[in-house]
Amino acid sequence: MPEKTLKKFENCLIQKRYSVNTRKIYCHYFKDFQTYFKDDKLEDISTEQINKYILNLIISKKISVSQQNQRINAIKFYYEKVLGLPHQYYKIERPKKENKLPKVLSKEEISLIFSRIENLKHKMIISLLYSGGLRRSEILALKVSDIHSNRGLLRINGAKGKKDRFTLLSKALLEQLREYYRQYHPKTYLFEGQKGDNYSAESVSKILKQAGIKAGIQQIITLHILRHSFATHLPEQGTDLRYIQELLEHNNSKTTEIYTHITKRGTDKIKSPLENINL
Numbered sequence: 001m002p003e004k005t006l007k008k009f010e011n012c013l014i015q016k017r018y019s020v021n022t023r024k025i026y027c028h029y030f031k032d033f034q035t036y037f038k039d040d041k042l043e044d045i046s047t048e049q050i051n052k053y054i055l056n057l058i059i060s061k062k063i064s065v066s067q068q069n070q071r072i073n074a075i076k077f078y079y080e081k082v083l084g085l086p087h088q089y090y091k092i093e094r095p096k097k098e099n100k101l102p103k104v105l106s107k108e109e110i111s112l113i114f115s116r117i118e119n120l121k122h123k124m125i126i127s128l129l130y131s132g133g134l135r136r137s138e139i140l141a142l143k144v145s146d147i148h149s150n151r152g153l154l155r156i157n158g159a160k161g162k163k164d165r166f167t168l169l170s171k172a173l174l175e176q177l178r179e180y181y182r183q184y185h186p187k188t189y190l191f192e193g194q195k196g197d198n199y200s201a202e203s204v205s206k207i208l209k210q211a212g213i214k215a216g217i218q219q220i221i222t223l224h225i226l227r228h229s230f231a232t233h234l235p236e237q238g239t240d241l242r243y244i245q246e247l248l249e250h251n252n253s254k255t256t257e258i259y260t261h262i263t264k265r266g267t268d269k270i271k272s273p274l275e276n277i278n279l
Contacts, residue, residue: 009077012077029071029075109217132156136224141158152171208223
């Protein structure tokens with residue numbers, strides 16, 4: 001039965017310690033996959049059929065490259081982890097990787113966003129995201145004990161790839177963090193919901209979006225833009241890429257090097273050839 005298969009799929013994701021957000025996405029895409037092949041036995045579906053399914057989504061729904069990859073990963077997870085079937089199910093065509101530069105905010109824009117957040121709890125959430133280049137899942141999982149104020153560090157436990165790491169904690173935030181602790185008295189998680197559980201992921205996104213609107217910033221601001229901005233501003237300050245790679249938890253240095261393409265460091269000393277032409 002489809003419901004039983006979906007439950008088995010979800011349980012396997014939980015056992016493999018996938019994040020809540022990833023489980024939600026994978027289950028949604030796998031359910032869509034089930035519906036599409038509702039008249040077929042999933043174990044008998046060929047790679048060619050799966051490729052045609054993905055192609056149909058690209059043409060009819062105009063799915064993005066990112067969504068295409070996520071859907072493929074969900075399908076692969078089912079055949080590899082849930083059913084334990086052999087390698088032929090891996091031969092699904094992948095999209096060519098888009099070489100897009102990440103969108104970033106200037107320090108002035110980030111300062112403007114912070115100035116538009118009045119609620120102390122909200123300001124601490126957004127400030128810490130930028131201060132340490134955190135992912136949304138990492139800020140939500142952050143515990144009071146992860147604040148190492150004497151060292152100016154945040155401990156990130158079981159981040160992407162199930163690795164622990166340390167990242168930066170701005171000294172400028174310490175006094176406000178102490179005031180936040182006095183006002184809210186968090187018990188386990190640094191930022192808790194009304195029932196003492198994790199703070200809502202949707203609420204975090206909403207805080208930043210509303211602050212961006214109030215600040216009059218034209219582009220759509222996502223939480224990951226703060227992480228990209230953190231990674232761009234560090235090399236502008238002269239921080240070695242090796243350290244940035246560790247702070248961002250990038251396995252490949254080439255992933256970190258993309259930020260050198262958008263940094264302003266050095267470009268402010270270069271003049272456009274138009275400067276020497278009379279208009």
